Amino acid sequence: MHLASLRLPAPAKLNLMLHILGRRADGYHQLQTLFQFVDHGDELGYAVRDDGRIVLNTEIVGVPHDSNLIVRAARALQVESGCALGVDIWLDKRLPMGGGIGGGSSDAATTLLALNHLWQLGWDEDRLAGLGLGLGADVPVFVRGRAAFAEGVGEILTPVEPPEPWYLVVVPQVSVSTAEIFSDPLLTRDSKPIKVRPVPEGNGRNDCQAVVERRYPEVHNALKWLGKFTEAKLTGTGGCVFGAFPSKAEADKVSALLPDTFAGFVAKGSNVSMLHRKLHSL
Template sequence: MSIRLTLPAPAKLNLMLHILGRRADGYHELQTLFQFLEHGDELSFALRSDGQICLHGKLSDVPHDSNLIVKAARQLQHASACPLGADIWLDKRLPMGGGLGGGSSDAATTLLGLNHLWQLDWDEDRLAALGLGLGADVPVFVRGHAAFAEGVGEKLTAVELEEPWFLVAIPQVLVSTAEVFSDPELTRDTPANKLRSLLEGGGRNDCQPVVQKRYVEVDNALILLNKFVPARLTGTGACVFGSFPNQDDADKVARQLPATLPCFVAQGRNISMLHRKLRELAGK
């Protein structure tokens, strides 16, 4: 039996998200701060010699060939002219449509994992460029460092942030990113800010008022979490979060949330757990 390579696919938070305007191609110019969480999905990879990409443990409502994991594997296979294939197992822990970047993170872990497994020796720049074609959030996961992002999210500047503990609540609703970004009430004219001022002032999430209005589950979660700590939406949601100086404080609040609002506690990290694992494998 082939040896499996098992790697994490970490969640991310958007600590702020400002929308500066809409481009001619329909995409939005934005500014955001990404930080990783010590929590996420897990993927395992094993070599196949027949060139086939086979995803196991796939999501029931996502066709095999439409899954970003399969798309990422096939794009890397094609771009590198690699004759090898892979069996891939997904242990899905992050909610879909939660704003935690699960699909993008899975795709990035696939690119980095198969780059290692197939011994392609591609660098991060090349993998990030390939990942951008899969989704605007994929490059930040490929690079694995907390970042200030501009453009549609692809222009990344690495940043060093405090690493607090976060309580992330998961309202039981699937938020449509497309609907949020097409909402006429979405703020699209926030002035561009310098990175330093955002690090000092914290910023806000311009998507939050629209999501709160459209999804009562998210609104209720924010109201509840705000009783304990300043709460904010990540990305276009549905997940909401608050930060704490230590795990004990976050755990105490988590225990007070109702069972109808699932949650988890995880530390924010500037270097993703995926990249720490890959460095360990490389002996660095």
């Protein structure tokens, strides 16, 4: 990334709860979920080009250049803003694909915010989040960068301030297809909406968990293992699972015991994303 003039993080997110209220006529699901960021993620580098080309210089196995969400985000912003500039992009990929921690959506959001800055477009957060929604339901939460209670398909966001513990995130060696989980006939789709604000304690379940555990034994095993030390939960549609700890030392201690069949990382929960903290310091 030595050629990059701007480097920014693309943080992971956790869904502290995820309830599915029903399926809409367009096939999307009505959700209620609680997003929180963690201080761990991908890193992207950017350098402006004056020939208008959008070039991702990092190859992602199995993802063609033009269908990568990073490239699609850059092109969408270029088209909508009428900007004649282009960009070179480098990606240091640390977040697993199909992990439910928002890797692709976070990369896309970081790209929108980075190019708004580098191309000096002056777009506000609402406009960027609106463009982001067309790329994926999780993109707006990363654009806004604040822990949030999300409703609708995940686009109606209310900022919240949950506790910020340390987390151990366990990464089973599987890539879970979100579409596959949401189309499973056994998925719970009739959770009662939570009307109370802030969201009351004890609503921490994830309606996708039973389906994911049934389809992916590795995720079931990860939940079972982590559950010996703390309450273990699935994030998003998986496959990553996580548990909260009161200190880094305690999370590190359990992380050191991880079996070879799992990867994992320890990270601090954060109600303001590390991307936004970095942007504010520019």
